[in-house]
Amino acid sequence: MANYVVALEYGVERLRSLPLSLRLLRELHARLMEGVRGGQATPGEFRRSQNWIGPPGFRPENATYVPPPPAEMMEALDSLERFLNDTTLPPLVQAALLHYQFEAIHPFLDGNGRVGRLLITLFLLERSLLPAPLLYLSAFFEASRPDYYGRLLGVSQRGEWNAWIEYFLTGVARQAEDAVSRASRINGLLDQWRSSFAGLPSTVDLVNLLGENPYWTISGLARRLEIAYTTAQRAVQRLEAAGILSPLTDARRDRVFCAQAVLQILEEPARLSFE
Numbered sequence: 001m002a003n004y005v006v007a008l009e010y011g012v013e014r015l016r017s018l019p020l021s022l023r024l025l026r027e028l029h030a031r032l033m034e035g036v037r038g039g040q041a042t043p044g045e046f047r048r049s050q051n052w053i054g055p056p057g058f059r060p061e062n063a064t065y066v067p068p069p070p071a072e073m074m075e076a077l078d079s080l081e082r083f084l085n086d087t088t089l090p091p092l093v094q095a096a097l098l099h100y101q102f103e104a105i106h107p108f109l110d111g112n113g114r115v116g117r118l119l120i121t122l123f124l125l126e127r128s129l130l131p132a133p134l135l136y137l138s139a140f141f142e143a144s145r146p147d148y149y150g151r152l153l154g155v156s157q158r159g160e161w162n163a164w165i166e167y168f169l170t171g172v173a174r175q176a177e178d179a180v181s182r183a184s185r186i187n188g189l190l191d192q193w194r195s196s197f198a199g200l201p202s203t204v205d206l207v208n209l210l211g212e213n214p215y216w217t218i219s220g221l222a223r224r225l226e227i228a229y230t231t232a233q234r235a236v237q238r239l240e241a242a243g244i245l246s247p248l249t250d251a252r253r254d255r256v257f258c259a260q261a262v263l264q265i266l267e268e269p270a271r272l273s274f275e
Contacts, residue, residue, distance in 0.1 A: 003031065003032050003033070003034060003035070004032060004114055004118075006031050006032075006034075007028045007029075007031040007032040007114075007115075007118060008118060008121065008133055010027070010028065010031050011024065011027075011028050011118055011121075011122045012122070012125065012132075012133060014027065015122060015125060015126055019084075019085075019126070020084050020119075020122055020123060020126050021081055021084065022077055022080075022081050024122075025107075025115060025119065026044045026045070026046070027044065028115055028118055029043060029044050029045075029108055029111055029115050030043040030044030031043075032111050032114055032115060032118075033110065033111050036110070041108070041109055041110040041111060042108070042109055045108075046070075046073070046074070046077070046107045046108065047070060047073070047106075047107060047108055047109045048070055049070065049109075050066070050067075050069055050070070051067060051106060051109060052064075052065065052066045052067070053065040053066075053067075053106070064153070065153060065156060067104065067105055067106035067107075068105060073105055073107055076101075076104075076105045077105060077107055079101075080098070080101050080102060080105065083097070083098065083101065084098065084123070091123070091124065091127045091129055092124075092129070092168075092169060092172060093165060093169075094123075095120050095123050095124060095168070096164065096165045096168035096169065097165075098119060098120070098123060099116050099117075099119060099120050099168070100152060100155055100164060102115070102116045102119055103116050103152055104152075104155075104156060114138075117137060117138045117141070120135075120137055121133045121135065121137075134179055135172065135175050135176060135179065136175055136179070136270075137171050137172065137175055139175065139178075139269075139270035140171035140174055140175050140270055141171065142270070143269060143270040144167075144171075147167060148167070151163055151164040151167045151168075152164065174270070174271065175270070177271075178270060178271055181271075182265050182266065182268070185265050186211055186262055186265055186266075187211070189261055189262065189265075190207055190208065190210065190211050193207045193210075193239075193242075193244055194207050194208075196242065197238065197239075200235070200238070202225065202227055202231050202232070202234070202235045203234075203235040203238050203239065205225050205235075206221060206225070206232070206235045206236070206239065207239070207244075209221065209224065209225075210244075210259040210262055211262070214258050214259040214260075214262040214263045214266065215248075215256055215257070215258050216236075216256070216257055217254045217255065217256055217257070218232050218233050218236055218255070218257075219232075219254060221235070221236065236257055239257075239259075240257065244259055244261070245257040245258065245259055246258060246260055
């Protein structure tokens with residue numbers, strides 16, 4: 001998960017100087033697979049051998065799905081890059097088609113699912129449908145995994161495009177609703193905590209940062225807020241006494257504190273339906 005966040009942050013920053021392209025996909029893959037053991041992932045490189053999808057031990061002849069061989073794969077990737085620049089379709093529909101296209105090509109030896117999901121977010125950012133990477137479709141895909149793979153396979157085997165697009169758009173709607181719900185509840189907590197510490201500016205500033213990240217060290221807060229270490233320490237102590245922050249370790253230096261109530265909201269499983 002840490003590498004996914006690193007790759008996402010890299011991609012968001014890279015979009016400032018480089019359009020969404022095969023080059024950027026390779027760069028994302030390099031960051032995503034950094035540190036992977038065994039040397040099998042070939043970070044940042046498109047595959048040069050055949051791969052396939054199926055249970056462990058399966059061969060291409062009995063695999064669930066076999067992507068195009070390397071020579072044809074490069075032709076398919078060129079088509080995908082051209083489609084990235086197409087502006088004739090509604091962007092959400094285009095994102096659904098792009099994700100299927102990428103997963104069907106399966107251009108890397110490992111990490112295709114994660115890169116394909118990064119592709120969705122970065123495409124929506126590039127088209128200005130998202131101001132920031134706030135839509136986490138991976139959670140919807142994981143929560144409905146049989147449907148996700150079934151819809152992708154349905155396109156490959158039976159040309160069931162409508163079913164895939166409907167599933168994809170349902171995921172966008174559900175995750176958008178989920179993000180709004182989580183944000184509203186986190187903002188409610190922050191409002192309560194701000195009220196409790198009104199008149200203590202540094203503590204209120206710390207509360208504001210908990211909406212950005214529930215994990216902080218005292219030294220990190222001091223740097224971020226540009227205040228003295230002792231001032232940050234007092235703010236943390238107030239929130240700890242109120243039960244808002246709790247230490248995650250017993251270390252004396254760089255102890256990490258966490259706002260567990262915020263973290264619980266962030267870590268809730270994705271909801272597949274809303275009333």
